[in-house]
Amino acid sequence: MKPILMQFDTDALPSSFDRVVAVDAGVEQLFSYGNVNGENVTGLVHGAIFTRGPADLKHTAIFIGGSNVLEGERLLNKVTKTFFGPMRVSVMMDSNGCNTTAAAAVAIAKKHMKLEGASAIVLGATGPVGQRVSELLALEKAEVTLVSRTLDRAESTRDAIRARFPDARINRSSASTPEETEAACSGHQLVFAAGAAGICFLTEGSLARIEGLKLAVDLNAVPPVGIADISPMDKATDKSGVICYGALGVGGLKMKVHKQAIRSLFANNDQVLETQPIYELALQVAGL
Ligand SMILES: NC(=O)c1ccc[n+]([C@@H]2O[C@H](COP(=O)([O-])OP(=O)(O)OC[C@H]3O[C@@H](n4cnc5c(N)ncnc54)[C@H](OP(=O)(O)O)[C@@H]3O)[C@@H](O)[C@H]2O)c1
Secondary structure, eight states: OOOOEEESSSSOOHHHHHHHHHHHTTEEEEEOSSSSOTTTTHHHHHHHHHSOOOOGGGGGEEEEOOOOOOHHHHHHHHHHHHHHHHHHHEEHHHHGGGHHHHHHHHHHHHSSSSTTOOEEETTTSHHHHHHHHHHHHHHHTTTEEEEEEEEHHHHHHHHHHHHHHHHHHHEEOOOOSSHHHHHHHOOOOOEEEEEOTTTBBBBBTTTHSSOOOEEEEEOSSSSSSSSOOTTTTOEEEEEEEEEEEEEHHHHHHHHHHHHHHHHTTOOOOOOEHHHHHHHHHHHHTTOO
16 A cells, blocks of 8 residues: 655645655655645545545655644644544644754754753744754753743743643743853853844854853854854864854754654554654664
8 A cells, every 4th residue: 555645734835845855755645735724624634534444544644844833733733633543644743844953953962962960051942943942951851041032932931841841940041132142151061042044142252152061053054043153064063162063964863853754654553743752763863
Protein backbone atom coordinates (compact mmCIF):
# COMPACT_ATOMS: atom_id res chain seq x y z
CA MET A 1 0.00 0.00 0.00
CA LYS A 2 1.39 3.39 -0.98
CA PRO A 3 2.21 5.80 1.87
CA ILE A 4 0.36 9.11 1.58
CA LEU A 5 1.27 12.33 3.38
CA MET A 6 -1.51 14.92 3.61
CA GLN A 7 -0.14 18.44 4.05
CA PHE A 8 -2.60 20.75 5.82
CA ASP A 9 -1.30 24.30 5.53
CA THR A 10 -3.00 27.24 7.21
CA ASP A 11 -1.64 29.59 4.50
CA ALA A 12 -3.32 29.94 1.10
CA LEU A 13 -0.34 28.38 -0.69
CA PRO A 14 0.93 25.17 0.90
CA SER A 15 4.59 25.75 1.81
CA SER A 16 7.01 24.81 -0.99
CA PHE A 17 9.68 24.29 1.69
CA ASP A 18 7.59 21.67 3.49
CA ARG A 19 6.74 20.02 0.17
CA VAL A 20 10.39 19.66 -0.82
CA VAL A 21 11.35 18.28 2.59
CA ALA A 22 8.50 15.76 2.40
CA VAL A 23 9.73 14.51 -0.97
CA ASP A 24 13.34 14.41 0.28
CA ALA A 25 12.11 12.34 3.23
CA GLY A 26 10.87 9.76 0.73
CA VAL A 27 7.20 10.71 0.42
CA GLU A 28 5.91 9.82 -3.06
CA GLN A 29 2.24 10.64 -2.61
CA LEU A 30 1.89 14.14 -1.19
CA PHE A 31 -1.60 15.67 -1.06
CA SER A 32 -1.27 19.39 -0.31
CA TYR A 33 -4.14 21.59 0.89
CA GLY A 34 -4.02 25.34 1.55
CA ASN A 35 -6.21 27.61 3.67
CA VAL A 36 -6.98 24.74 6.01
CA ASN A 37 -8.71 25.83 9.21
CA GLY A 38 -10.84 24.52 12.05
CA GLU A 39 -13.98 24.89 9.95
CA ASN A 40 -12.93 22.93 6.88
CA VAL A 41 -10.48 20.38 8.28
CA THR A 42 -12.97 17.77 9.50
CA GLY A 43 -13.81 16.52 6.00
CA LEU A 44 -10.12 16.27 5.15
CA VAL A 45 -9.46 14.22 8.29
CA HIS A 46 -12.41 11.95 7.49
CA GLY A 47 -10.88 11.41 4.06
CA ALA A 48 -7.67 10.32 5.78
CA ILE A 49 -9.20 7.97 8.37
CA PHE A 50 -12.16 6.40 6.53
CA THR A 51 -10.37 5.30 3.37
CA ARG A 52 -8.14 2.54 4.67
CA GLY A 53 -8.77 -0.19 7.24
CA PRO A 54 -7.38 0.36 10.76
CA ALA A 55 -4.43 -1.95 10.09
CA ASP A 56 -3.46 0.10 7.05
CA LEU A 57 -3.91 3.58 8.52
CA LYS A 58 -0.21 3.75 9.32
CA HIS A 59 0.29 4.27 5.59
CA THR A 60 -1.49 7.65 5.77
CA ALA A 61 -0.16 10.59 7.80
CA ILE A 62 -0.83 14.32 8.24
CA PHE A 63 1.64 17.22 8.33
CA ILE A 64 0.39 20.56 9.71
CA GLY A 65 2.29 23.67 8.61
CA GLY A 66 1.92 27.32 7.68
CA SER A 67 3.36 30.62 8.81
CA ASN A 68 0.99 31.15 11.73
CA VAL A 69 2.02 28.93 14.65
CA LEU A 70 -1.06 29.67 16.78
CA GLU A 71 -3.33 28.64 13.90
CA GLY A 72 -1.22 25.51 13.46
CA GLU A 73 -1.66 24.65 17.15
CA ARG A 74 -5.42 25.11 16.88
CA LEU A 75 -5.51 22.94 13.77
CA LEU A 76 -3.54 20.18 15.49
CA ASN A 77 -6.03 20.26 18.34
CA LYS A 78 -8.98 20.00 15.94
CA VAL A 79 -7.35 17.21 13.92
CA THR A 80 -6.61 15.05 16.97
CA LYS A 81 -10.12 15.65 18.36
CA THR A 82 -11.58 14.36 15.08
CA PHE A 83 -9.83 11.01 15.55
CA PHE A 84 -11.62 8.32 17.55
CA GLY A 85 -10.78 4.77 18.63
CA PRO A 86 -8.52 3.14 16.04
CA MET A 87 -9.65 5.64 13.40
CA ARG A 88 -6.61 7.86 13.48
CA VAL A 89 -3.41 8.58 11.58
CA SER A 90 -0.08 9.92 12.79
CA VAL A 91 0.27 13.68 12.66
CA MET A 92 3.18 16.13 12.85
CA MET A 93 2.89 19.87 13.53
CA ASP A 94 5.76 22.15 12.52
CA SER A 95 4.22 25.50 11.56
CA ASN A 96 6.97 27.90 10.50
CA GLY A 97 9.54 25.26 11.46
CA CYS A 98 8.94 26.04 15.15
CA ASN A 99 9.32 22.56 16.58
CA THR A 100 12.15 21.23 14.44
CA THR A 101 14.15 24.46 14.91
CA ALA A 102 13.78 24.57 18.69
CA ALA A 103 14.46 20.84 18.99
CA ALA A 104 17.64 21.09 16.92
CA ALA A 105 18.90 24.13 18.84
CA VAL A 106 18.51 22.50 22.25
CA ALA A 107 19.88 19.14 21.06
CA ILE A 108 22.97 20.94 19.77
CA ALA A 109 23.45 22.61 23.14
CA LYS A 110 23.09 19.25 24.88
CA LYS A 111 25.82 17.86 22.65
CA HIS A 112 28.26 20.38 24.09
CA MET A 113 27.31 20.58 27.73
CA LYS A 114 25.21 19.15 30.52
CA LEU A 115 21.94 21.06 30.53
CA GLU A 116 20.68 19.91 33.91
CA GLY A 117 21.42 22.73 36.34
CA ALA A 118 22.92 24.93 33.61
CA SER A 119 21.97 28.58 33.49
CA ALA A 120 20.42 29.54 30.15
CA ILE A 121 18.92 32.75 28.81
CA VAL A 122 16.55 32.93 25.83
CA LEU A 123 16.25 36.23 23.95
CA GLY A 124 12.99 36.62 22.05
CA ALA A 125 11.59 33.95 24.37
CA THR A 126 7.97 34.91 23.75
CA GLY A 127 7.89 33.89 20.07
CA PRO A 128 6.94 30.38 18.94
CA VAL A 129 10.56 29.27 18.58
CA GLY A 130 11.83 30.97 21.75
CA GLN A 131 9.00 29.55 23.83
CA ARG A 132 9.74 26.05 22.59
CA VAL A 133 13.49 26.43 23.18
CA SER A 134 12.68 27.58 26.72
CA GLU A 135 10.27 24.70 27.27
CA LEU A 136 12.84 22.13 26.14
CA LEU A 137 15.52 23.68 28.34
CA ALA A 138 13.09 23.45 31.26
CA LEU A 139 12.42 19.82 30.33
CA GLU A 140 16.19 19.26 30.58
CA LYS A 141 16.11 20.86 34.06
CA ALA A 142 18.17 23.88 33.09
CA GLU A 143 17.49 27.16 34.87
CA VAL A 144 16.00 29.37 32.18
CA THR A 145 15.62 33.14 31.98
CA LEU A 146 13.07 34.38 29.45
CA VAL A 147 13.73 37.78 27.93
CA SER A 148 11.13 39.99 26.27
CA ARG A 149 10.81 43.71 25.64
CA THR A 150 7.91 43.63 28.07
CA LEU A 151 7.79 41.84 31.39
CA ASP A 152 4.11 40.98 30.95
CA ARG A 153 4.82 38.93 27.83
CA ALA A 154 7.73 37.16 29.53
CA GLU A 155 5.45 36.36 32.47
CA SER A 156 2.72 34.94 30.21
CA THR A 157 5.29 32.71 28.51
CA ARG A 158 6.65 31.63 31.89
CA ASP A 159 3.14 30.77 33.09
CA ALA A 160 2.45 28.78 29.91
CA ILE A 161 5.63 26.72 30.42
CA ARG A 162 4.97 26.27 34.15
CA ALA A 163 1.50 24.95 33.34
CA ARG A 164 3.26 22.02 31.62
CA PHE A 165 6.30 21.80 33.94
CA PRO A 166 5.28 22.94 37.42
CA ASP A 167 8.82 22.37 38.73
CA ALA A 168 10.48 24.34 35.92
CA ARG A 169 13.10 26.80 37.17
CA ILE A 170 12.17 29.85 35.11
CA ASN A 171 12.99 33.51 35.61
CA ARG A 172 11.88 36.37 33.42
CA SER A 173 13.49 39.62 32.48
CA SER A 174 12.80 42.60 30.24
CA ALA A 175 15.32 44.26 27.95
CA SER A 176 14.78 46.55 25.02
CA THR A 177 18.27 47.82 24.17
CA PRO A 178 21.48 45.93 23.35
CA GLU A 179 23.00 47.27 26.59
CA GLU A 180 20.13 45.96 28.70
CA THR A 181 20.17 42.65 26.84
CA GLU A 182 23.92 42.22 27.35
CA ALA A 183 23.55 43.01 31.05
CA ALA A 184 20.73 40.43 31.33
CA CYS A 185 23.02 37.78 29.78
CA SER A 186 25.80 38.25 32.33
CA GLY A 187 26.47 35.10 34.35
CA HIS A 188 24.55 32.76 32.02
CA GLN A 189 26.35 29.79 30.47
CA LEU A 190 24.09 29.53 27.44
CA VAL A 191 22.39 32.17 25.35
CA PHE A 192 19.80 31.46 22.65
CA ALA A 193 18.72 34.31 20.37
CA ALA A 194 15.24 33.55 19.00
CA GLY A 195 14.12 37.03 18.07
CA ALA A 196 12.18 38.05 14.99
CA ALA A 197 14.02 37.89 11.67
CA GLY A 198 16.36 40.88 11.21
CA ILE A 199 16.39 41.87 14.89
CA CYS A 200 19.83 42.22 16.48
CA PHE A 201 19.90 41.72 20.25
CA LEU A 202 23.63 41.67 21.01
CA THR A 203 26.07 43.98 19.24
CA GLU A 204 29.63 43.22 18.16
CA GLY A 205 32.01 42.30 20.96
CA SER A 206 29.22 41.22 23.33
CA LEU A 207 30.19 37.56 23.52
CA ALA A 208 33.65 38.36 24.89
CA ARG A 209 32.11 40.66 27.50
CA ILE A 210 29.42 38.29 28.84
CA GLU A 211 30.83 36.75 31.97
CA GLY A 212 30.68 32.95 32.23
CA LEU A 213 29.26 32.41 28.73
CA LYS A 214 30.13 29.03 27.18
CA LEU A 215 27.70 28.52 24.29
CA ALA A 216 25.67 30.87 22.08
CA VAL A 217 23.07 29.97 19.46
CA ASP A 218 21.57 32.52 17.09
CA LEU A 219 18.50 31.34 15.17
CA ASN A 220 18.01 34.51 13.14
CA ALA A 221 19.61 34.18 9.70
CA VAL A 222 18.22 37.44 8.32
CA PRO A 223 20.63 40.40 8.53
CA PRO A 224 21.18 41.97 10.91
CA VAL A 225 21.50 38.66 12.75
CA GLY A 226 20.48 38.27 16.38
CA ILE A 227 24.01 38.13 17.80
CA ALA A 228 26.39 40.29 15.76
CA ASP A 229 29.45 38.18 16.68
CA ILE A 230 27.87 35.06 15.14
CA SER A 231 27.65 34.42 11.42
CA PRO A 232 24.73 32.28 10.15
CA MET A 233 27.21 29.61 8.98
CA ASP A 234 28.93 29.21 12.37
CA LYS A 235 28.81 25.65 13.58
CA ALA A 236 30.66 24.93 16.82
CA THR A 237 32.91 27.89 16.02
CA ASP A 238 35.00 29.10 18.94
CA LYS A 239 34.73 32.87 19.39
CA SER A 240 36.41 34.40 22.43
CA GLY A 241 36.10 31.03 24.18
CA VAL A 242 32.36 30.74 23.40
CA ILE A 243 31.07 27.88 21.22
CA CYS A 244 28.90 29.53 18.57
CA TYR A 245 26.15 28.33 16.25
CA GLY A 246 24.39 30.46 13.65
CA ALA A 247 21.00 29.78 12.10
CA LEU A 248 22.41 27.78 9.19
CA GLY A 249 24.75 25.93 11.56
CA VAL A 250 21.63 24.72 13.39
CA GLY A 251 19.78 24.25 10.10
CA GLY A 252 21.65 21.06 9.12
CA LEU A 253 20.37 19.16 12.15
CA LYS A 254 16.95 20.82 11.85
CA MET A 255 16.56 19.49 8.30
CA LYS A 256 17.63 15.98 9.33
CA VAL A 257 15.14 16.04 12.20
CA HIS A 258 12.33 17.27 9.94
CA LYS A 259 12.95 14.44 7.45
CA GLN A 260 13.33 11.80 10.17
CA ALA A 261 10.08 12.97 11.78
CA ILE A 262 8.22 12.64 8.47
CA ARG A 263 9.60 9.12 7.94
CA SER A 264 8.72 8.04 11.45
CA LEU A 265 5.07 9.09 10.96
CA PHE A 266 4.59 5.94 8.90
CA ALA A 267 5.78 3.56 11.67
CA ASN A 268 2.29 3.42 13.19
CA ASN A 269 -0.96 5.39 13.15
CA ASP A 270 -1.13 7.01 16.58
CA GLN A 271 1.73 9.43 16.90
CA VAL A 272 1.34 13.15 17.55
CA LEU A 273 4.69 14.73 16.74
CA GLU A 274 4.92 18.17 18.30
CA THR A 275 7.53 19.84 20.52
CA GLN A 276 8.65 17.08 22.89
CA PRO A 277 8.43 14.02 20.62
CA ILE A 278 10.28 15.99 17.94
CA TYR A 279 12.95 16.87 20.51
CA GLU A 280 13.33 13.18 21.39
CA LEU A 281 13.87 12.50 17.70
CA ALA A 282 16.41 15.33 17.51
CA LEU A 283 18.39 13.75 20.35
CA GLN A 284 18.43 10.44 18.48
CA VAL A 285 19.45 12.08 15.22
CA ALA A 286 22.21 13.98 17.05
CA GLY A 287 23.42 10.66 18.51
CA LEU A 288 22.53 11.61 22.12
N1 LIG B 1 17.08 28.37 11.30
C1 LIG B 1 15.86 27.93 11.04
O1 LIG B 1 15.71 26.88 10.45
C2 LIG B 1 14.66 28.71 11.50
C3 LIG B 1 13.37 28.20 11.40
C4 LIG B 1 12.29 28.92 11.92
C5 LIG B 1 12.54 30.17 12.49
N2 LIG B 1 13.82 30.65 12.51
C6 LIG B 1 14.11 31.95 13.08
O2 LIG B 1 13.92 31.86 14.49
C7 LIG B 1 13.63 33.15 14.98
C8 LIG B 1 12.42 33.09 15.89
O3 LIG B 1 11.27 32.76 15.13
P1 LIG B 1 9.82 33.16 15.68
O4 LIG B 1 8.84 32.81 14.62
O5 LIG B 1 9.64 32.58 17.05
O6 LIG B 1 10.00 34.74 15.80
P2 LIG B 1 8.94 35.91 16.03
O7 LIG B 1 7.70 35.37 16.64
O8 LIG B 1 8.80 36.68 14.77
O9 LIG B 1 9.70 36.85 17.08
C9 LIG B 1 10.18 36.36 18.32
C10 LIG B 1 10.22 37.48 19.34
O10 LIG B 1 11.07 38.54 18.90
C11 LIG B 1 10.67 39.72 19.58
N3 LIG B 1 10.63 40.85 18.66
C12 LIG B 1 9.78 41.03 17.62
N4 LIG B 1 10.02 42.20 17.01
C13 LIG B 1 11.02 42.79 17.69
C14 LIG B 1 11.70 44.05 17.58
N5 LIG B 1 11.38 44.92 16.62
N6 LIG B 1 12.67 44.31 18.45
C15 LIG B 1 13.00 43.45 19.43
N7 LIG B 1 12.39 42.25 19.60
C16 LIG B 1 11.41 41.93 18.75
C17 LIG B 1 9.28 39.49 20.15
O11 LIG B 1 9.39 39.39 21.56
P3 LIG B 1 8.76 40.51 22.57
O12 LIG B 1 7.64 41.21 21.85
O13 LIG B 1 8.29 39.68 23.70
O14 LIG B 1 9.90 41.39 22.90
C18 LIG B 1 8.87 38.15 19.55
O15 LIG B 1 8.04 37.38 20.39
C19 LIG B 1 13.42 34.06 13.75
O16 LIG B 1 14.58 34.84 13.54
C20 LIG B 1 13.23 33.08 12.62
O17 LIG B 1 13.63 33.61 11.37
C21 LIG B 1 14.86 29.95 12.06
